[in-house]
Amino acid sequence: QSVLTQPPSVSAAPGQKVTISCSGSSSNIGNNYVSWYQQLPGTAPKLLIYDNNKRPSGIPDRFSGSKSGTSATLGITGLQTGDEADYYCGTWDSSLSAGLFGGGTKLTVL
């Protein structure tokens, strides 16, 4: 059971928008930056969002991040079949003094 809670799966049609939530507490998301990763099947994770809402160079603006209180959200617009992947949130936990990842969300583009 992860300290950070993500829905196991989400789905949407091509071209649509989807959001993935990540719920935590004041010791982690509430007081630390959140990052998001995309893991395509059989590959290493790839950083999509860091510091809650910043995109690394090369990440299209279809991907966005936000944070409110103890929850964070990843948004993906203009869904493509190539977006089918597992998505993970990550943050630091100040009480545990440990890095945390959510359990992951599998995105299906129908």
Added chain:
Amino acid sequence: QVQLQESGPGLVKPSETLSLTCTVSGYSISSGYYWGWIRQPPGKGLEWIGSIYHSGSTYYNPSLKSRVTISVDTSKNQFSLKLSSVTAADTAVYYCARNYDILTGLNWGQGTLVTVSS
């Protein structure tokens, strides 16, 4: 373009020490950033193992701290992971990464599967 490549034995016996090396190309470790290890058991999610700053300061997952050592060899532009007293629960794909901070992986290696079995 920074690249990272994990190397080490793919099979380790229970109670022995798992040792992996990450070789970095395209960037000098001594120039900055944090350098980290993350693992992923087959079919499961990501687990942060720990990180080392280019200056040598280390940060470990408390759940693994008693068994983990991360070190840097700037002369070889490599950093390493040692995990002692392994059990089957340590079977996972191990990734090394160049980190933006203690946790956030900017660039990742392709990962290497380590199986703990006799």
